Amino acid sequence: MFDIQKIRADFPILSRQVNGKPLVYFDNGATTQKPQVVIDAIATYYQEINANIHRGVHTLSQLATDAYEASRTKIQNHINAQFAHEVLFTSGTTHGVNLVANGFASLLKAGDEVLVSALEHHSNIVPWQMLCEKTGAVLKVIPMNEKGELVMTEFDQLLSDKTKIVTVNHISNALGTINPIKYMIDKAHQFGAAVFIDGAQAVPHLKPNVQELDCDFYAFSGHKICGPTGTGILYGKEAWLNKLPPYQGGGEMIKEVTFEKTTYAELPHKFEAGTPNIAGGIVLGAAVDYMNSVGFDNIQKQELELLNYATEQLLAIEGLKIYGTAEAKTSVISFNIDGIHPYDIGTIVDKLGIAVRTGHHCAQPIMNFFEIPGTIRASFAFYNTKEEIDVMVEAVKKAKMMLS
Template sequence: MLNAEKIRQDFPILNRQVNGKPLVYLDNAATSQTPQQVIDVIVDYYANYNANIHRGVHTLSQEATDKYEEARHIIQKHFNAKHAHEIIMTAGTTHGINLVASGFTNILQKGDEVLVSALEHHSNIVPWQMLCQKTGATLKVIPMNTEGELLLTDYEALLSEKTKLVFVNHISNALGTINPIEYIINKAHKVGAAVLVDGAQACPHLKADMQALDVDFYVVSAHKMCGPTGVGMLYGKEKWLSKLPPYQGGGEMISEVTFQKSTYADLPHKFEAGTPNICGGIAFGAAINYMNRIGFSEIAAYEHELLTYATTELQAIDGLKIYGTAKEKTSVISFNIKGIHPYDIGTLLDKMGIAVRTGHHCAQPIMNFYQIPGTVRASFAFYNTKKEVDALVAGVKKAKMMLS
C-alpha cells in the first residue's frame, strides 16, 4: 500500500507555507511537483557534465549524449513503443501536437474530415482548426453528455471514408473523464483514419501502452509526471514519422546540407532540430523511473481512494455542484457553488494556503456546454492526503460563508 506521508518527504516544496499556512497543493493537473531525486539529477547535469549532445568527441559531450539517449530508452520502455526512434523529444504536449498538425498540411485535402472531441484542451483544438483553414478540410466535433462522457454512438455516425484524422484526449483536464480510447482508436482505424491521443493528463495516473493501444500518435509533458517544464514526448508510429516532413529546419535534423539541397537525418533526429532541452530530457527519464518505483497500480488505487473521499465530502456542502461525473474518471474534481464566482473561491482558498485552479482550464467549449464561466478545480496526486482533502473541504465551507 502506498505510503503518502513517506512519499511527501521526497518533495521539498510540500514543506513550505503559503500566507502563513501549510501548503495544500491541489493543482496537479496543471503541474505536478518535483521530487528531490529528480532535482538532484538536474543539479548533477549542470554541475558535472553540461555539454551539447550528438556533436562533440570530448568526454562531457559523450557523457551528456549517453544520458540523453538513455532517457529516450527509458521513455520508450515506459510507454512500450516498438522502437526508440519512435520517441521524439519535444518541448511538451502542445509542441508535439503542432508538429503532427504541421506534417499533415501537405497530406490533407479539401473534402477530408477530421474529428475532435468536445472534451479537448485548447491545444488539441486550435492546431487542427489552423490545419483545416490551410487545407480546406472540415473539422467535426464528437459531442458529450452532461456527465462529461463522449457520445460514442454519435462518434460512430461521424466516421466515414472522408475521416482522415481523429483527435481525443486520454483524460480530460477539466473534468477528469477517462475516455475509451481503445474503442475510439479501433473504430477510427476501420475507416482508415489516423489517431492522435493527448496523454498529458493520463501520464501521471496510468501507464499507456503504445503497442497495445495501436495508437498512431501519443503526446505527453514531463511536468505532469514529476518532471521539469519545457520537455515532453511525441510517440509516432514509424510509418507515420517517416511519411511526415520535418517540423523545423536547422542543425541536428539534417544529413547533408548544400546551398542547392538538404537531406534529412533519420528518425528521431529528423524532428529534433537545434539544441534540445538536454537537462530536461534526462530529468524526464529520472521522473519516469521515480514514478515506476512507486508503482502506477498503487498510484491509481490511492488516487481513486482520494477522489472518492473528496467527492463524498464536497457533495455534502449545500449548493456545491460537481461538473464531470463520468463512470470512469481520475482524481480531478471541478465544482462551483451556486451564486459564487469560482475565482472568488480560489482567491480565498489561496489565503488559506490551498492551491487550486480556477477558470475555464483551457477548455472553453466544455464551459460553454455547461453554460458556466469556469469552475474551481481540485486535482490530486499520489502525495496528497485525506488530511489535505479535509483542509480543502473546510476551506470551501469558510469561503462559502464569507461570500454568501
C-alpha cells in the same frame, strides 16, 4: 509498501507554508511537484556533464549524449514503443500536437475531415483548426453528454472515408473523464484514419501501452509526471513519422546540406532540430524512474481513494455541484457553488494556503456546454492526503459563508 509520509518527504515544496498556512497543493492537473531526486538530477547534469550532444567527440559530449539517449530508451520502455526512434523529445504536449498537425498539412486536401472531441484542451483544438484553415479540410466535433462523457454513437456516425485523423485526449484535464480511446482507435482504423492521443493528463495516473492501444501518435508533457517544465514526448509509429515532413529546419535534423539540396536525418533526429533541452530530457528519464519506483498500481489506488473521499465530502456542502460525473474518471473534481463565482472561492482558499485552479482550464467549449464561466478544479496526486482534503473542504465552507 506505499508509505504516504515517506512519499511526501520526497517532495521539498510540500513542507513549505503559503500565506502562513501549510501548503495544500491541489493543482496537480496544471503541473505536478518535483521529488528531490529530480531536482538533484538537474544540478548533477550541469555540475558534471554539461555539454552539447550528438556533435562532439570529447568526453563530456559523449557522456551527455549517452545520458540523453538512455532517457529516450527509458521512455520507450515505459510506454512500450516498438523502437526508440519512435520517441521524440519535445517541449511539451502542445509542441507534439503542432508537430503532427503541421505535418498533416501536406497530406490533407479540401473536403477531408478531422475529428476532435468536445472534451479537448485548447492545445488539441487550435492546431487542428489552423490545419483545416490551411488545407480546406473540415473540423468535426465528437459531442459530449451532461456527465462529461463522449457520445460514442455520435462518434460512430461521424466516422467516414473522409476522416483522415481523429484527435482526442486520453483523460480530460477539466473534468477527469477517462475516454474509451481503445474503442475509438480501433473504430477509426476501420476507416483508415490516423489517431492522435493527447496523454498530458493521463501519464501522471497510468502507464500508456502504445502498442496495445495501437494509437498512431501519443503526446505528453514531462512536468505533468514529476519532471521538469519545457519537456515532453511525442510517440509516433515509425511509418507515420517517416511519412510526415520535418516540422522545423536547422541543425541536427539534417543528413547533408548544400545550397542546391538538403537531405534529412533519419528518425528521431529528423524532428529534433537545434540544441534540445538536454538537461530536461535526461531528467525526464529520472522522473519516469521515480514514478515507476512508487508504482502505478499504488498511485491509482491512492488517487481513487482521494477522489471518492473528496467527492463525498464536497457533495455534503449545500449548493455545491460537481461537473464531470463520468463512470470512468480520475482524480479531478471540477465544482461550483450556486451564486458564487469560482474565482472568488479560489482567492479565499488561497489565503488559507490551498492551491486550486479556477477558470475555464483552457477548455472553454466544455464551459460553454455547461453554460458556466468556469469551475473550481481540485486535482489530486498520489502525494496528497485525506487530511488535506478535509482542510480544503473546511476552507470552501468558510468561503461560501463569507460570500453568501
